[in-house]
Amino acid sequence: MPCPPPSGRPRPCTPPSSSPSLQSGPYRQHDEVAAVAGNPRNGRPYRTLCARQRSLGLPCWICGQDIPYEITGPEAGRHPAAFTLDHLVPLSKGGDLLDPANARSAHRRCNSRRGNRLTVRTPGTSRRW
Numbered sequence: 341m342p343c344p345p346p347s348g349r350p351r352p353c354t355p356p357s358s359s360p361s362l363q364s365g366p367y368r369q370h371d372e373v374a375a376v377a378g379n380p381r382n383g384r385p386y387r388t389l390c391a392r393q394r395s396l397g398l399p400c401w402i403c404g405q406d407i408p409y410e411i412t413g414p415e416a417g418r419h420p421a422a423f424t425l426d427h428l429v430p431l432s433k434g435g436d437l438l439d440p441a442n443a444r445s446a447h448r449r450c451n452s453r454r455g456n457r458l459t460v461r462t463p464g465t466s467r468r469w
């Protein structure tokens with residue numbers, strides 16, 4: 341059985357980088373990178389993760405109650421029952437801010453009450469039978 345001829349043509353058409361002014365200004369940094377360096381929660385990956393987690397419509401993983409997802413905008417910033425993105429492993433314990441597997445949906449009040457503790461008291465599951 342003959343091998344098919346390699347069809348990979350070398351592509352000479354990579355555009356020449358036309359950015360001679362890259363180093364022209366003192367603040368010529370990539371905006372996103374600068375934002376992430378300052379506060380990762382302002383970065384787009386984090387907001388995307390928030391939106392994705394919110395779209396799952398899950399109940400609060402701490403208390404098990406439904407989350408009123410209709411609360412959005414400025415009100416969600418102070419409403420105790422509003423959706424917040426919590427992390428299974430807190431960031432202070434080495435959890436990944438941007439890992440979807442580490443993301444959990446939580447009420448604002450539950451999230452802040454839990455703080456940085458790793459263990460969560462779930463009613464009814466305190467004993468193993």
Ligand SMILES: [Zn+2]
Pocket residue numbers: 400401402403404405446447450
């Ligand atoms: Zn809750």
